[in-house]
Amino acid sequence: MGRLTGGDPSLLRRINSAVVLQALRAATASAPPDAASASLTDLTLATGLSRPTVEGVVDGLIDSGLAAEVPAEEGGVRRQGRPARRFRFRAEAGHLLGIEIGAHRVAALLSDLDGRALGSTVREVSEKAPVDERLDRVRAAVAELLRHAGVGRHSLRAVGVGSPGIVEADGTVHLCTALPGWTGLPLGERLRRSFRCPVLVENDANTAAVAEHWKGAAVGSDDVVFVLAGLSPGAGSLIGGRLHRGYGGAAGEIGALHLLGREASPEQVLSTTGEPLNPLDEAQVVRVFALARDGDARARAAVDRFVRRLVHDTAALVLALDPEVVVVGGWAAGLDGMLDPLRDELARYCLRPPQVAQSLLGEAAVTTGALRLALDHVEAELFAVDSTVTARRAGR
Missing domain, CATH: 1.10.10.10 (Winged helix-like DNA-binding domain superfamily/Winged helix DNA-binding domain)
Structure with missing residues (x-):
């Protein structure tokens, strides 16, 4: 043009x-x-x-x-x-997809151009699955979802994707330790071959932050931190209602703070034997919390270390960004004894303690946020007009 x-x-x-x-x-x-x-x-x-x-x-x-x-x-x-x-x-007149690609599952959410959900699906996948197998699971999940909804692939206007790792603006995964072969993967490019429409790839914690702001625990708050709680936590943040990615997409990687002079890695924090836990073995971690509730001293000490580490990591981000709300999600969010210590310690460390809330969207947070990214893209195409031209027209 x-x-x-x-x-x-x-x-x-x-x-x-x-x-x-x-x-x-x-x-x-x-x-x-x-x-x-x-x-x-x-x-x-x-x-x-x-x-x-x-x-x-x-x-x-x-x-x-x-x-x-x-x-x-x-x-x-x-x-x-x-x-x-x-x-x-x-x-x-068109449809949107939100996709989550995780260590143990892939999920997809379908909507119309108003963002109204028309269906969803989840498929399990092995944490050890290679790249091609994991992407095949994504394609199979999408095909099943479209078939059940009676929607043709040609009707898709945009696809949002939430993935672990540091994601560059073009959809390339710069660094990811959670999924085999994911570091350096041109994920956006690979998926565009399947969908033939715009594909927007974002870090999973970032998409969850967008989701909680749209339909979850942070509705009405424009300064938000979402903590994806796990052995190595990540975070996404919105400042003034806009997603903050940072210069290279690495904003919110609070799981790396243990490198600043700390001896214990995230995998060692919850260990009761001295042997590091597998960071992707959620069942093993849940067992440690269960033992702690039953009074096991070593497990109780491990859980205390985990909560203290999560509080310190979150406090660092809260002190830097001063959010109104901190939303805690991820597999650890639903474990007993998580939110109250976080509230207490943030009140101790932070000059203005934020509200602390558990995710309202749970496992659907990443797909919901990915769908919102797709919806934002389509809305910009349909409704956005260059502000300088609009201002010039209004002043004539």
């Missing part, structure tokens, strides 16, 4: 189309299902555009499949004159 200028009619059409489509979507999304439509008058008032302009834009949106005219209801009270034309946003 050639360079657009402020007086270019095609740019003005694009601005008008985005404004009308956004108003139509907002009007239909906020209404009950049986009244989810808007008239030309509604859209004219919402956008400030002329009625002929709105009508022309809506007809174009109908041609593109993003809008539909709602048939006038038959029967009922007869009114004089022709009934007003009413329209709705076609959320079914």
